[in-house]
Amino acid sequence: MGEWGFLSSLLDAVQEHSPMVGRFWLVVMLLFRILILATVGSDVFEDEQEEFVCNTQQPGCKPVCYDAAFPISHYRFLVFHVVVLSAPAALFVIFAVHQAAKPGHGGAPGQRTRRLQPFYVGSVVARIAAELGFLLGQALLYGFRVQPLFVCRRRPCPHRVDCFVSRPTEKTVFIHFYFVVGLVSALLSMAELGHLLRKGHPPRAGCCHRPQERGPAPGQPAGATEELRCAPGPPPRGDLTV
Numbered sequence: 001m002g003e004w005g006f007l008s009s010l011l012d013a014v015q016e017h018s019p020m021v022g023r024f025w026l027v028v029m030l031l032f033r034i035l036i037l038a039t040v041g042s043d044v045f046e047d048e049q050e051e052f053v054c055n056t057q058q059p060g061c062k063p064v065c066y067d068a069a070f071p072i073s074h075y076r077f078l079v080f081h082v083v084v085l086s087a088p089a090a091l092f093v094i095f096a097v098h099q100a101a102k103p104g105h106g107g108a109p110g111q112r113t114r115r116l117q118p119f120y121v122g123s124v125v126a127r128i129a130a131e132l133g134f135l136l137g138q139a140l141l142y143g144f145r146v147q148p149l150f151v152c153r154r155r156p157c158p159h160r161v162d163c164f165v166s167r168p169t170e171k172t173v174f175i176h177f178y179f180v181v182g183l184v185s186a187l188l189s190m191a192e193l194g195h196l197l198r199k200g201h202p203p204r205a206g207c208c209h210r211p212q213e214r215g216p217a218p219g220q221p222a223g224a225t226e227e228l229r230c231a232p233g234p235p236p237r238g239d240l241t242v
Helices: 002-014 020-045 061-069 074-101 109-141 168-199
Strands: 149-152 161-164 207-209 229-231
Touching (some): 061 161
Antiparallel strands (some): 149 161
């Protein structure tokens, strides 16, 4: 759990620059991905290769059939998924710390946030691309069901060999759960990106509008017109946090 704790501390540092929807993504990442993968996933897939049994004693046949059934181990694929998803956030934290340590780049907190906002938006875009790419890869590599029987016809197997996968139902449930969590994570990341882009383009201040035409007020000469009324715009919001 040491490596997972280090990754969690890096992700926790991102919440200083994240809006509220980004913090929801962080909760999903820490609880339903890292924690579940570290506690449940290792137990589900730890015997994946040892319990892969084929009805042959031909040397070299079982490893070849296992490679055909699982080009990448489920557990290693999911771990790699988490690491790649965390990389943009970790790189942003490193960049933010480096910028804060440079002389002359301190300034007010609002100014620092405005300078870092484009880089944070870029990290969210990279996160969305990685999320969608891994979801597509999971669907193409494994599908949505772990079959209990795998028929192998690769050399050096002398004939058609039947191989049996351990705990296929449990692994299928875990894959479904992890895929749903990935969809939720992708939706939260897209919502965060939309929030950041909308926040980066606030309405123009001082927008004037003309009141509806109506008759002159009592005591006002006929033909008098009212001046344009200007509504003050909202104050600029430079901070990424909500």
